[in-house]
Amino acid sequence: xxxxxxxxxxxxxxxxxxxxxxxxxxxxxxxxxxxxxxxxxxxxxxxxxxxxxxxxxxxxxxxxxxxxxxxxxxxxxxxxxxxxxxxxxxxxxxxxxxxxxxxxxxxxxxxxxxxxxxxxxxxxxxxxxxxxxxxxxxxxxxxxxxxxxxxxxxxxxxxxxxxxxxxxxxxxxxxxxxxxxxxxxxxxxxxxxxxxxxxxxxxxxxxxxxxxxxxxxxxx
Amino acid sequence: xxxxxxxxxxxxxxxxxxxxxxxxxxxxxxxxxxxxxxxxxxxxxxxxxxxxxxxxxxxxxxxxxxxxxxxxxxxxxxxxxxxxxxxxxxxxxxxxxxxxxxxxxxxxxxxxxxxxxxxxxxxxxxxxxxxxxxxxxxxxxxxxxxxxxxxxxxxxxxxxxxxxxxxxxxxxxxxxxxxxxxxxxxxxxxxxxxxxxxxxxxxxxxxxxxxxxxxxxxxx
DNA sequence: CGATAAATACATACTAGCGGTATGTATGGG
DNA sequence: CCCATACATACCGCTAGTATGTATTTATCG
Numbered sequence: 001x002x003x004x005x006x007x008x009x010x011x012x013x014x015x016x017x018x019x020x021x022x023x024x025x026x027x028x029x030x031x032x033x034x035x036x037x038x039x040x041x042x043x044x045x046x047x048x049x050x051x052x053x054x055x056x057x058x059x060x061x062x063x064x065x066x067x068x069x070x071x072x073x074x075x076x077x078x079x080x081x082x083x084x085x086x087x088x089x090x091x092x093x094x095x096x097x098x099x100x101x102x103x104x105x106x107x108x109x110x111x112x113x114x115x116x117x118x119x120x121x122x123x124x125x126x127x128x129x130x131x132x133x134x135x136x137x138x139x140x141x142x143x144x145x146x147x148x149x150x151x152x153x154x155x156x157x158x159x160x161x162x163x164x165x166x167x168x169x170x171x172x173x174x175x176x177x178x179x180x181x182x183x184x185x186x187x188x189x190x191x192x193x194x195x196x197x198x199x200x201x202x203x204x205x206x207x208x209x210x211x212x213x214x215x216x217x218x219x220x
Numbered sequence: 221x222x223x224x225x226x227x228x229x230x231x232x233x234x235x236x237x238x239x240x241x242x243x244x245x246x247x248x249x250x251x252x253x254x255x256x257x258x259x260x261x262x263x264x265x266x267x268x269x270x271x272x273x274x275x276x277x278x279x280x281x282x283x284x285x286x287x288x289x290x291x292x293x294x295x296x297x298x299x300x301x302x303x304x305x306x307x308x309x310x311x312x313x314x315x316x317x318x319x320x321x322x323x324x325x326x327x328x329x330x331x332x333x334x335x336x337x338x339x340x341x342x343x344x345x346x347x348x349x350x351x352x353x354x355x356x357x358x359x360x361x362x363x364x365x366x367x368x369x370x371x372x373x374x375x376x377x378x379x380x381x382x383x384x385x386x387x388x389x390x391x392x393x394x395x396x397x398x399x400x401x402x403x404x405x406x407x408x409x410x411x412x413x414x415x416x417x418x419x420x421x422x423x424x425x426x427x428x429x430x431x432x433x434x435x436x437x438x439x440x
Numbered sequence: 441c442g443a444t445a446a447a448t449a450c451a452t453a454c455t456a457g458c459g460g461t462a463t464g465t466a467t468g469g470g
Numbered sequence: 471c472c473c474a475t476a477c478a479t480a481c482c483g484c485t486a487g488t489a490t491g492t493a494t495t496t497a498t499c500g
């Protein structure tokens with residue numbers, strides 16, 4: 001066929017198919033042809049017309065999926081009438097996290113770290129950049145400034161908590177553990193964070209429990 | 221040429237070349253031909269005679285490089301006249317860690333998580349299996365049994381400490397941070413571990429400092 | 441001990457599939 | 471009517487892997 005009236009629909013179709021395949025089969029395990037085969041009738045030429053490389057498709061697919069999640073977290077930074085400590089607790093409260101989890105469900109990666117290694121690497125990198133530097137550290141520093149948080153090593157605490165939250169509490173790259181173990185992890189992280197001056201709040205337990213329920217229902 | 225009298229030398233050459241290339245260029249960035257080109261005169265047929273796939277080469281190369289490190293850690297488990305708490309401290313003491321660091325220097329991965337994603341995934345997986353289940357958890361449980369450690373969540377504490385030690389204190393997949401930041405990380409981890417009943421000992425700071433010196437001298 | 445057979449250590453030649461490109465073609469909007 | 475755009479088609483170099491051929495070592499047996 002010739003040109004389409006609404007090319008952005010084509011782009012959306014490509015990204016949808018790509019996201020699903022990359023999650024299920026990993027980056028290297030997914031070929032451009034695999035993606036093309038899901039776009040009934042379309043060919044590789046169409047894909048390479050809209051994207052210049054496989055890598056660009058990968059990044060675009062996950063950027064699109066992550067955008068609402070990141071935006072939601074950032075939105076908490078601007079609020080005026082909260083102390084840093086309050087914002088910190090809220091970052092890990094069910095009301096903030098759970099609605100986003102449903103979005104994650106769309107892109108559940110294969111529970112095999114090697115297969116999902118590229119995604120794991122992105123999460124790892126993101127734990128330093130986006131999570132720690134992006135919104136966690138600013139919140140902590142705000143708390144230090146307004147006196148609501150006493151933390152001697154804000155940067156390090158932010159990095160450690162981000163890493164554990166992203167790669168340990170969210171079991172994206174490993175099989176889902178029994179609920180009580182996930183709760184034990186949450187409890188453990190809370191204690192460890194408290195030791196460096198970060199009170200994540202008791203709601204972390206409820207958050208974890210609700211995440212577990214969602215994922216368990218989704219058949220993880 | 222025909223067959224070699226000492227094929228194990230050929231295998232060793234292959235694994236040496238493979239290790240270096242996989243570290244420098246990552247798994248996907250290294251082709252079998254790249255490896256073959258470093259084995260002067262040898263051809264792909266030789267490689268595929270000794271190994272049945274690229275993946276097997278990768279695993280064999282890193283298994284071989286990791287073996288002395290893992291063995292060294294395991295050797296601490298059998299000692300009789302030490303409490304669990306003493307063994308735990310010793311696991312992270314300079315005398316235990318630093319000699320092994322030189323071995324790591326041989327396989328310094330590219331400081332880009334995505335390029336090194338497969339190795340990162342292995343370290344991630346290893347943090348749960350080998351590190352936590354393998355020697356850390358047994359030591360903690362020994363300490364609980366002999367009364368030298370009071371830890372309510374041994375499994376979770378072991379996992380968290382392993383993850384942070386392997387992916388945060390050992391900056392294998394990210395650029396080397398300034399020394400004071402690495403020391404701050406060590407201090408932070410020590411405090412966090414203490415909060416869940418694990419006394420890693422003050423020597424962790426010295427260990428970190430010495431690791432930093434070694435890597436800095438190596439031009440990381 | 442020495443000939444022969446078998447197993448091994450490679451080299452050579454090839455394949456299917458990959459990411460990516462060059463080019464052709466049809467359709468929409470100005 | 472025309473041209474930019476949205477595709478399709480045909481192709482390329484490279485990759486991991488295989489099939490097969492060949493030379494040398496080692497085991498076997500008279």
